[in-house]
Amino acid sequence: xxxxxxxxxxxxxxxxxxxxxxxxxxxxxxxxxxxxxxxxxxxxxxxxxxxxxxxxxxxxxxxxxxxxxxxxxxxxxxxxxxxxxxxxxxxxxxxxxxxxxxxxxxxxxxxxxxxxxxxxxxxxxxxxxx
Numbered sequence: 759x760x761x762x763x764x765x766x767x768x769x770x771x772x773x774x775x776x777x778x779x780x781x782x783x784x785x786x787x788x789x790x791x792x793x794x795x796x797x798x799x800x801x802x803x804x805x806x807x808x809x810x811x812x813x814x815x816x817x818x819x820x821x822x823x824x825x826x827x828x829x830x831x832x833x834x835x836x837x838x839x840x841x842x843x844x845x846x847x848x849x850x851x852x853x854x855x856x857x858x859x860x861x862x863x864x865x866x867x868x869x870x871x872x873x874x875x876x877x878x879x880x881x882x883x884x885x886x887x888x
Contacts, residue, residue, distance in 0.1 A: 759785040761793045761819065762808040762835070767858070771806060771835070774862050775869065788812075790819035797823065802830065804873055807852075809836040809843055817843075817850045824851030831872045835865065840880060854878030 760768045760783055772783040785800060787793035789811050805823060809816040820832050833854040834847040844855035853872045856865060857880070868878040 759783070759787060759793060759796060759802050759804075760806045761787045761790070761811065761816065762806075763788050763811050764808075767808070771865065774865060778866060781866075781869065790814040790816070790822070793819060794822060797826070797830075804869065805830065805832045806835050806869070807832055809834060809838050809847070817846055820847065820850040820852050831875075833868055833872045833878065840882075844879060848877070856880070 760771050762768050762771070765788075768786045772786065775781045775783050785796050785802065787796055790813055793805070807816045807819055811819065814822070816834060816836070820834070823830055823832060831853045832851060833856065834843070834852045835856050835858060836843060837858045840855050840857055847855045854868050854877055856868045856878060860880070871878040
């Protein structure tokens with residue numbers, strides 16, 4: 759599921775991921791409440807969440823999702839600087855952080871990493887953390 763308040767972003771991410779032979783976007787939500795409603799009625803392998811959402815933030819959504827389903831991986835995809843928000847996202851329970859200005863193949867790679875059980879961080883951030 760893609761959770762972003764911008765329809766064009768949801769569309770673009772869905773198109774990119776649906777073009778992969780082994781990936782399929784099956785739901786979209788424009789805010790945290792819509793995402794939580796859909797999570798109650800469906801099974802998902804991954805959530806891709808923006809931080810800036812109307813109502814509860816993406817970070818609050820990550821916290822709520824992890825409280826309900828600790829095993830559901832979440833990848834944060836945001837325009838906000840990773841040096842400020844990536845640590846907060848990981849502390850909330852996200853398995854990765856990717857900035858929206860990254861190349862499209864970086865998103866596909868991040869999705870694959872998180873689905874495989876890994877943690878995705880940019881090379882720049884990874885070098886600062888480890």
